Amino acid sequence: MSDGGYEHLFDEIGYSRKIFKEEAVLFPDYVPSYLPHRDSQMRDLVNFFRVSLESPGKVSQKVLCSGRVGVGKTAVTKLFSSIFTKEASGRFGLKFKSISIDCRKERTLYSVLQSIISSLDPYQPYKGFSARDIHRMVLEHLENDNSYLLLVLDEVDYLIDASGSDAVYELTRDERGSGRMNFIFISRSPALMGRLDESTKSTLLHNQVIFPPYSAAELRDILMQRVPQAFQRGAVDDEVVTQAASLGASSGGDARLALELLWRAGKRAEAEGRSAVTPEDVRVVFGDIEGVPNEEELLSLPTQSAVTLLAVARALISAGKERIATGEAEKEYLTVCEEYGIEPRAHTAFWEGIQSLKGLGFLSTEVKVERKGRTTMIGMNYSAVGLQKVLEGLLKRGAERDEQPPID
Numbered sequence: 024m025s026d027g028g029y030e031h032l033f034d035e036i037g038y039s040r041k042i043f044k045e046e047a048v049l050f051p052d053y054v055p056s057y058l059p060h061r062d063s064q065m066r067d068l069v070n071f072f073r074v075s076l077e078s079p080g081k082v083s084q085k086v087l088c089s090g091r092v093g094v095g096k097t098a099v100t101k102l103f104s105s106i107f108t109k110e111a112s113g114r115f116g117l118k119f120k121s122i123s124i125d126c127r128k129e130r131t132l133y134s135v136l137q138s139i140i141s142s143l144d145p146y147q148p149y150k151g152f153s154a155r156d157i158h159r160m161v162l163e164h165l166e167n168d169n170s171y172l173l174l175v176l177d178e179v180d181y182l183i184d185a186s187g188s189d190a191v192y193e194l195t196r197d198e199r200g201s202g203r204m205n206f207i208f209i210s211r212s213p214a215l216m217g218r219l220d221e222s223t224k225s226t227l228l229h230n231q232v233i234f235p236p237y238s239a240a241e242l243r244d245i246l247m248q249r250v251p252q253a254f255q256r257g258a259v260d261d262e263v264v265t266q267a268a269s270l271g272a273s274s275g276g277d278a279r280l281a282l283e284l285l286w287r288a289g290k291r292a293e294a295e296g297r298s299a300v301t302p303e304d305v306r307v308v309f310g311d312i313e314g315v316p317n318e319e320e321l322l323s324l325p326t327q328s329a330v331t332l333l334a335v336a337r338a339l340i341s342a343g344k345e346r347i348a349t350g351e352a353e354k355e356y357l358t359v360c361e362e363y364g365i366e367p368r369a370h371t372a373f374w375e376g377i378q379s380l381k382g383l384g385f386l387s388t389e390v391k392v393e394r395k396g397r398t399t400m401i402g403m404n405y406s407a408v409g410l411q412k413v414l415e416g417l418l419k420r421g422a423e424r425d426e427q428p429p430i431d
């Protein structure tokens with residue numbers, strides 16, 4: 024192939040990068056060795072599975088981990104499984120193997136069992152055997168090997184959706200009373216319990232580990248833990264992390280989203296050849312993922328709200344920050360009112376305007392307690408630059424309309 028002119032695109036690969044040190048640290052399947060704000064879930068799991076170490080084979084333990092998307096269910100369970108199997112052998116001389124099945128991929132009892140047997144014993148032929156046969160093979164293998172299994176059924180709802188609750192019932196049935204199979208079910212649906220058989224349900228009612236959504240402060244800690252590994256020094260500051268954390272918190276306390284925002288914001292800064300990520304990068308990529316407000320939505324705003332929103336956007340852009348103080352926003356508001364020939368509202372009305380924009384999801388507020396007193400800080404859930412552009416267009420058109428002489 025002749026030189027077509029694209030080769031230079033590869034020039035920078037392998038050279039030092041301005042933004043990232045190790046991107047993969049931000050990817051969803053990377054599990055750090057410590058998970059901030061999940062100590063109590065980790066402790067719960069240890070307590071529930073204590074019996075499997077103290078009296079191995081006495082009970083087949085079953086535990087349910089539940090919570091919304093991105094709250095650490097998979098990460099905590101992965102970390103727990105790996106520590107648990109290590110401690111089982113190191114401290115208790117027990118052979119524990121853990122297998123995690125993603126039920127989004129394995130949606131039938133048969134394919135779940137197939138994954139288990141081929142992971143326990145790659146040489147065991149299972150083709151042509153029924154689910155019940157394979158189940159027996161699994162149990163026999165564990166008995167012959169004198170080992171135990173911790174089976175994680177991640178996103179178990181998919182298995183139940185596709186194969187009914189019978190699949191779970193069959194899988195957990197311990198006909199031989201061997202107590203060698205133990206289970207962690209992971210679900211994000213509060214309706215799961217209602218779909219299980221009575222016996223599994225009554226066990227799981229007592230064995231639940233709840234994963235609440237993360238707060239903005241918790242997400243900050245989670246992001247902060249990875250920044251030094253993922254980014255070059257100075258590429259990501261506090262404002263950037265706080266912006267990603269607050270958007271993650273407002274979208275259901277989702278750590279997966281917060282990490283993705285940080286990663287994509289980094290990609291954006293890198294693509295533009297900058298050496299630092301900005302809060303605006305985070306807001307822009309959030310818009311790419313979650314959608315931006317369309318013109319229609321903005322058009323339906325009363326003029327005062329549009330002016331207020333524009334003022335916040337401009338103030339954020341010129342400050343280059345995640346949030347600005349109410350005072351800064353109000354100062355900008357007066358300037359914008361003057362620019363468009365609009366009578367400014369008094370402080371209280373301005374403040375109510377901020378609250379209503381918050382209610383509509385455009386803005387977020389946070390009270391900062393300092394030595395001089397309390398200040399309300401205002402942040403934005405969309406690209407400030409993007410909103411500025413659209414709002415300026417709308418307000419300009421509105422002003423032109425108003426200038427036309429009345430028809431009658």
Ligand SMILES: Nc1ncnc2c1ncn2[C@@H]1O[C@H](COP(=O)(O)OP(=O)(O)O)[C@@H](O)[C@H]1O
Binds near residue numbers: 057092097098
């Ligand atoms: N407490 C935590 N500390 C560090 N990273 C976390 C924490 N909780 C979640 N994460 C990360 O956030 C992402 C989503 O978590 P995950 O466990 O997949 O959520 P879920 O399974 O509840 O949807 C993963 O990349 C995970 O590593």
Ligand SMILES: [Mg+2]
Binds near residue numbers: 096097177
């Ligand atoms: Mg998960």
